[in-house]
Amino acid sequence: MTGVAETGAPPAPPARKALGPDGVVPLAVLERSGLIESRHSGAAVLTRPDGTLALELGDGDADVWGRSSLKPFQALAALRAGAPLDGEELVLATASHAGTPAHIAVVERVLDAAGAVADDLQCPHDWPLDRRAMLDAHAAGHGTRRIAMNCSGKHAAFLLACRVNGFSTGDYLDRQHPMQLLVAETIADYTGQIPDRVGVDGCGAPVFATGLTALARGIGRIAGARERGDDPLAATLAGAILDHPWAIDGPGRSNTVVIDRLGVIAKLGAEGVLVVGMPDGTGFAMKMLDGNLRATTTVALDILAAHGLVDPDESAAVAAETAERVLGGGQPVGGIRSVALAG
Template identity: 50%
Template sequence: MPQTLAATAAVELAVVERSGFIESRHSGAAVVLSADGVVSERLGDVDALILPRSSLKPLQALACMTAGAPLEGEQLVLATASHAGTDRHVSVVRDMLAAARLGEEDLGCPPAWPLDQATRDELVRDHSEPARIRMNCSGKHAAMLLTCVTTGWDPRGYLDPEHPLQVHIREVIERLIGEKVAATAVDGCGAPVYAISLLGLSKAIHRIGTASQTSPFALHRHAGTLVRAVREHPWAIDGPGRPDTVAIERLGVFCKTGAEGVMVMVARDGTTVALKMLDGSGRAATAVALRLLERVGALESSDVAEAMTRLPLSVSGGGKDVGAIRPAF
């Protein structure tokens, strides 16, 4: 049975400190690629398989673009997003569905409450219920539906791994990672997610993060457009005050969190990090990625330190900060 790296193949990436006591440890694997795409650091078994989860979304969004989906600006970012479900996010997703002449009932993702607490509280006060469009992956699903309508593929069954859309997405993913997918699983939102190596994921994200909008190759032009859109609309990929949005706003990186402790991040000079927390916790993932980019000189220490203060890394006790979640290096 395909599986991710073993505990014996992992290294310590982060610790949780409470009142001077190391309370918990997060182990995993991470790989750093230099600006020109060469592996400069390996931590743990980076050849092991992982499920990228939502860190796969940039690749899926690119596949939608190459199939002809008219995605740009905020809509393109929502196609790549794990959004917080605010009214602003939902408005963009509704526009994407309207362009496809489809409705919320056509979304294949499950109903969910928004990740944004204030929005959720307001919906509860209004006696609303979980909705598909509030689910953090609804932008990706709307983009997939729009792609089907644009290309003439039947949008019904669009999540089936053998649907023409998913076959095309898998082909684009394999082209970007430089390897064949090892297994197919069902993501939390119902879409196919593929087992690939952490190293393969890093190579794909590096190709995306360093692509030029003036490239003679359409895939690279689309990738350059995607990265530019994310940097211009960082609120859309996550949400105000949330980790991906903070990192993009404060440091200009291109990044995408994935469930179960996956993170990919590209600095403006092209230096790339991909990591997987073995225990599935993502609470330290952004901080670890930032520190890895900092220690190879891709980010300024002062800028990283300032961004860290805006991430949810504090450990509380008795209503006070008594410690922190921090990288183990």
């Protein structure tokens, strides 16, 4: 390892302004019985395979917390640290998983490789996101567990990287820990932007602020690594995600359906963040200002289809399948519609 992980974090640049009301545009509406009931505004960016800007809606340079959309970079940092991850284990390092028995079994394999147990994870106790898994866990008397928390695969990967390098494990979430310094370095290397703010994510790990343009560029670099052939670690990560889409989210869940049906890399983040990477290296990133995730996939697929990057009919079917249903008396009475390119 070089750079940040060995020499300490680089001097933080002056903080960029945070994304706010002056930096967003209308992106989606929810209609009920012919009337627009709710509106979602945000910012969205599309970058070309060479990293240049192809589309900017709103302010693509303003700071956002990447939240779980940073997980591909965190997983890549674990690979760069020498963690022996591949296949499903690597995807769980990237995942916001649903906590099904299959997900938990993979996390347990990573913990075994790290010589660790579930109690060594420092993510919070939680219920599985998958409803059936949650009900089964409750019926089995498990209660909330660290390993069921959607970020447990990432934390297990951190522990494995620490074991390989002889790093301390009790403080692996400290922002000055070698593992977290390598995460910051990896984000800077792939996005081309040094994070100017460091906070605490919901799982307790450091979370880094960047602009959406930087996020789009970074996910594009990872997704396009196999086609470029110049980055074996990123190519391994991209290939694993495409080969095991169930592991990054869960059966029937948004990211899994998008990856499986469209052959792209997609990763949601809390508070309305989504990144998508195309096999040719095109990158996309967006943030809903109100933090609501329900329209993010619909907007992303609308933009990608309009630019000829995904099949429009298949992407429309995926959007319809993954979007929140608008019901009245149990029957459809409306829907969510992208207006990102309406004007």
